[in-house]
Amino acid sequence: MKRFKNLLQKEVKELVTKQLVISLAFTVLLFNAIGQISKKEVQKAVGIQTISVLDQDGSEGSRALLKGLESARFKIVDQTGKGKDEALASAKAGESKLLLVVPAGFGDSLAELKPSEIETYSFMRSFSLIGARGQVVVQSVISALNETLSNNFLAAKLPGADPVSLKRPIKSRDFVVVRDRTAEGSAGLIAGMLSQQSMLIPIVLMMIVIYSSQMVISAVAMEKQNKTLETLLTVPIKRTSIITAKMFAAGLVGLISAGVYMFAFKGFIGGMGEEVAAAGARASGTALMQKLGLTFDTTGYLILGLSLFLAILVALAMAMILGVLAEDFRSAQNMIMPLMFMVMIPYFISLFADIDTLSLPVKILVLAIPFSHPFLVSQNIYLGHYGMIAAGLGYMLLVFIVLVIYAARIFSTDKILTMKLRFGKKKAPAA
Amino acid sequence: MSNVLTVRGLKKSYGAHAALAGIDFEVRAGEVFALIGPNGAGKTTTLRIAATLLTSTAGEITFLDRDLRKEPDFVREKISYLPEEAGAYKDMKGMDYLRFMAGFYGRDAGEEKEFVERAAAITELGNRLKTKVGTYSKGMTRKLLLARALMTRPVLAILDEPTSGLDVLNALDVREIIRRYVKEGTSVLLSSHNMLEIEFLSDRVGLIDKGRILDTGTPDELKAKHAAKNLEEVFRSSLR
Ligand SMILES: Nc1ncnc2c1ncn2[C@@H]1O[C@H](COP(=O)(O)OP(=O)(O)OP(=O)(O)O)[C@@H](O)[C@H]1O
Ligand SMILES: [Mg+2]
Numbered sequence: 213m214k215r216f217k218n219l220l221q222k223e224v225k226e227l228v229t230k231q232l233v234i235s236l237a238f239t240v241l242l243f244n245a246i247g248q249i250s251k252k253e254v255q256k257a258v259g260i261q262t263i264s265v266l267d268q269d270g271s272e273g274s275r276a277l278l279k280g281l282e283s284a285r286f287k288i289v290d291q292t293g294k295g296k297d298e299a300l301a302s303a304k305a306g307e308s309k310l311l312l313v314v315p316a317g318f319g320d321s322l323a324e325l326k327p328s329e330i331e332t333y334s335f336m337r338s339f340s341l342i343g344a345r346g347q348v349v350v351q352s353v354i355s356a357l358n359e360t361l362s363n364n365f366l367a368a369k370l371p372g373a374d375p376v377s378l379k380r381p382i383k384s385r386d387f388v389v390v391r392d393r394t395a396e397g398s399a400g401l402i403a404g405m406l407s408q409q410s411m412l413i414p415i416v417l418m419m420i421v422i423y424s425s426q427m428v429i430s431a432v433a434m435e436k437q438n439k440t441l442e443t444l445l446t447v448p449i450k451r452t453s454i455i456t457a458k459m460f461a462a463g464l465v466g467l468i469s470a471g472v473y474m475f476a477f478k479g480f481i482g483g484m485g486e487e488v489a490a491a492g493a494r495a496s497g498t499a500l501m502q503k504l505g506l507t508f509d510t511t512g513y514l515i516l517g518l519s520l521f522l523a524i525l526v527a528l529a530m531a532m533i534l535g536v537l538a539e540d541f542r543s544a545q546n547m548i549m550p551l552m553f554m555v556m557i558p559y560f561i562s563l564f565a566d567i568d569t570l571s572l573p574v575k576i577l578v579l580a581i582p583f584s585h586p587f588l589v590s591q592n593i594y595l596g597h598y599g600m601i602a603a604g605l606g607y608m609l610l611v612f613i614v615l616v617i618y619a620a621r622i623f624s625t626d627k628i629l630t631m632k633l634r635f636g637k638k639k640a641p642a643a
Numbered sequence: 644m645s646n647v648l649t650v651r652g653l654k655k656s657y658g659a660h661a662a663l664a665g666i667d668f669e670v671r672a673g674e675v676f677a678l679i680g681p682n683g684a685g686k687t688t689t690l691r692i693a694a695t696l697l698t699s700t701a702g703e704i705t706f707l708d709r710d711l712r713k714e715p716d717f718v719r720e721k722i723s724y725l726p727e728e729a730g731a732y733k734d735m736k737g738m739d740y741l742r743f744m745a746g747f748y749g750r751d752a753g754e755e756k757e758f759v760e761r762a763a764a765i766t767e768l769g770n771r772l773k774t775k776v777g778t779y780s781k782g783m784t785r786k787l788l789l790a791r792a793l794m795t796r797p798v799l800a801i802l803d804e805p806t807s808g809l810d811v812l813n814a815l816d817v818r819e820i821i822r823r824y825v826k827e828g829t830s831v832l833l834s835s836h837n838m839l840e841i842e843f844l845s846d847r848v849g850l851i852d853k854g855r856i857l858d859t860g861t862p863d864e865l866k867a868k869h870a871a872k873n874l875e876e877v878f879r880s881s882l883r
Contacts, residue, residue: 218746226734439730443788446694447747448719626697630657 215449216457223461226434227427232465236472243476263310263350264303266291271319277330280353281312300333310334310347325365330354388504391596395503397496402506405497406590407563417586418555419473420524424466425531425551431458432535433544442629451623455616459528467524505594512593515601519586522608526582527551529615536622558584582608646705647672647799647830648693653702655688655854662688664854665702670799675821675831677841679878680851686834687727687803689851693832694724694801707798720748723792727803727834730784733777737768737787740776741794748795758794765790765820781808789817793824800824802833806840818844838874848874850881857881 263286267274270292282288289308291299296313303311313331321328334347366375377383388399435441444454501507508516530551538544558581561567567578567588578584585604592600622628648670655663663685670676678686691697692704695715704711706718731740741762742755749755763772766786776784785808792800805821806814818840825831835841841848842862850857850865858865858881862874871877 215747218743222732222735222743226732229734438733439726439728440732442691442696442726443724443729443744445696446719446722446724447744448716449747450716629691629696 216453219449219454219457220461223431223457224465227431227461227465232469236469239473240476260285260287261309262287262289262307263312264289264291264299264306264308266294266296266299266311266313268292268316269314269318271322273319273322273328274314277314277354277357280357281350284353303333304335308335310350312350322361388500390504390506390594393504395500397500397503401497402501402504405501406506406594415477416470416474417520417523417583418552418559419470420466420520421527421555421583422548422552423469424462424524425527425534425548426545427466428458428462428528428531429535429538429544429547430541431462432532433538433541436538437540445623445628452620455532455619455623459525459532462531463524463528508590508593512590515593515605516586516589519589519601519605519608522605522612523583523586525612526608526615527555529612529619532619533615533622536619536628554581555583557581558587562587579604579607582611645672646670647707648832649703649705650689650693651703653689653692653704654700655685655692655697656700662854663692663699666849666851666854666856668849668856668859670830670832671847672830673825673828674846675825675833675844677845677848678832678834678851679836679838679841679848679874681882684851685854686851688854690724690801690803690832690834693799694722695719696724721798723795723797723800725788725792725800725802725805727807729788731776731787734775736775737766737772737779738763740787741772741791744791745794762787762790762794765793767816782810782813785809786813786817789820793820793829796824796827796829798830800829800831800833802831804835805833806835806837814840838878842874850878852882 263281265278265281265288267278267290278288289303289306291302291311294302299313300311311333313333315329315331318328318330332347332350362379363375366373366378370378385396386398387394388397388402432441435444445451531548534547534551535544538547558578561570561578561584567575567584570578585608588604589601592598592604646669650666650668652665652667653663654661654665666685666689668676668678678689680686688697692699693706693711695711695718698712707721709717711718731737732743735743738759741759745755745758745762749758766772766783768783768787771779771783776787779787785806789802789805792802800821802821806817809817814837821831821833821844831844833844835844845862847859847861848865849859858868860868865871865877866873869877869880871880
């Protein structure tokens with residue numbers, strides 16, 4: 213145990229390099245800064261915006277329109293009295309994001325129930341989505357006005373009839389059924405929210421797998437490159453201890469760095485800010501999912517955590533073997549590619565396809581990749597497919613054990629010194 | 644005198660290539676046994692098998708009358724191995740490297756400290772032990788590694804070309820140190836290309852070529868047998 217601790221300490225120290233700490237700190241700071249900046253931008257966009265209005269009509273109808281805009285928190289700069297070109301130029305020179313032109317005769321054609329036109333000129337000073345927000349809001353004000361006007365019109369022409377049901381004679385009430393539960397709501401919303409949630413799993417998994425594997429691979433490859441492996445292998449410590457110390461250190465440091473990156477990433481995303489409307493939809497979606505039982509209880513989280521943990525162990529064991537095969541640090545870096553593909557494949561498949569509808573050979577292939585299983589866990593928990601979950605966990609455990617036994621075998625035979633595999637460049641033949 | 648290491652009919656193949664075609668020799672307690680032979684003769688292969696790094700294809704090898712293949716953990720406690728081409732962890736300071744290695748052998752902190760102090764004295768690196776190994780010259784690294792191999796006073800020190808890369812004075816120094824440790828009870832199995840070194844250091848010599856031991860004996864015995872003035876001539880005449 214003392215020897216194991218001695219080795220583990222060295223492994224961790226070796227992995228926590230200045231570069232790692234600096235790059236972690238840098239990422240956190242950078243992402244945070246970006247998050248802060250975009251937060252401010254979003255606030256600006258959501259806050260009061262200035263628009264210019266050229267009212268060439270001056271009727272009751274046009275005044276109603278302007279009132280509607282004011283109540284939508286727009287600061288209105290009145291350009292009335294100017295010509296169109298003049299108004300455009302002055303609006304452009306000022307802070308206005310948009311110029312709204314209400315042509316003469318707007319009110320009259322409204323009163324006559326003819327289509328009435330207005331014009332908007334958006335000044336795109338940048339091409340960000342936030343920059344185009346002004347127009348979106350004006351559009352929604354106009355469509356609200358449209359709604360009121362057409363309701364008034366229908367009420368005037370067909371007294372006694374409800375304009376709302378006149379416009380939408382068919383109404384659908386949507387229900388979603390999951391297993392034995394039914395709730396009113398949209399299936400699209402649920403699918404959207406679930407996919408957003410399960411997006412997080414592959415990102416976390418990929419981060420950890422990439423970081424830890426890279427670390428374990430380099431931990432072995434560095435021993436080879438620095439020519440310290442031979443000495444280490446004659447030291448009185450069990451081969452399995454060497455493997456576990458390296459895996460443990462890499463897993464630990466990988467987990468922590470992935471955690472730091474996730475934290476930084478969250479700051480970045482959080483800075484983007486959630487629009488009030490989107491937050492509302494999310495809240496109602498969450499309530500709907502709760503009604504349908506599409507939430508994780510403690511057991512659910514435990515299963516998911518266990519599944520992720522097993523996936524990481526499998527990745528570490530694979531990386532260990534790849535690291536042994538690599539001749540030096542550089543070829544070790546290339547070795548990680550196949551491992552990354554293995555994580556990417558289930559991710560992309562889960563994005564675009566349903567595992568159940570895949571053809572049998574593809575399905576077997578996907579299920580054979582140990583990293584597929586954490587992706588399937590949440591779905592299977594929701595759908596109550598506990599057998600599938602248990603099979604997935606068991607399979608990953610089995611793969612892990614086989615890999616560790618294989619790694620230990622390599623470590624305790626000649627193979628660790630004589631086995632060599634090269635990826636990429638071929639060495640020039642020895643003279 | 645009893646044997647520390649006994650090798651009988653040892654064979655080793657890398658795939659189809661036979662690196663060792665059945666060799667016999669023994670290292671007796673308190674002696675320096677040297678393997679000499681041309682490049683590719685099988686010296687490193689033999690030393691690696693003795694150091695529990697490689698497994699033999701056939702034959703017997705016993706360490707203190709125990710089967711080396713069956714009890715590698717016992718052997719590793721009592722030997723130390725200096726590889727032909729070795730390095731130390733580049734980002735560690737020399738002192739930290741010695742401490743790290745001592746951590747595997749010492750029974751307690753006191754013994755570890757004793758090991759480290761002994762090694763520090765052997766290296767003669769002084770203050771440079773406080774700098775990173777990555778900044779050392781080849782010879783400095785070699786001395787650090789040799790010091791770590793001897794600091795535990797192993798029963799058997801297996802040294803593959805111990806003075807390779809050292810200048811004349813450092814090589815002389817290292818030979819003195821090895822002799823001193825032998826006097827204090829450590830047995831040594833080494834390989835070398837330097838006949839001068841072998842004449843000075845070894846009690847007995849094994850001449851090895853193409854995976855076979857051609858001859859074994861003290862330097863004087865071998866010189867007499869081949870009617871040679873020095874070991875270099877013995878080497879040439881026996882390879883013919
Ligand atoms: N990993 C390996 N794979 C295949 N063949 C090997 C391997 N290691 C050594 N050999 C072969 O075994 C034979 C003996 O090699 P060894 O390294 O023991 O020689 P040596 O006596 O130490 O030579 P040198 O004086 O050059 O150090 C050589 O023919 C070598 O090519
Ligand atoms: Mg050699």
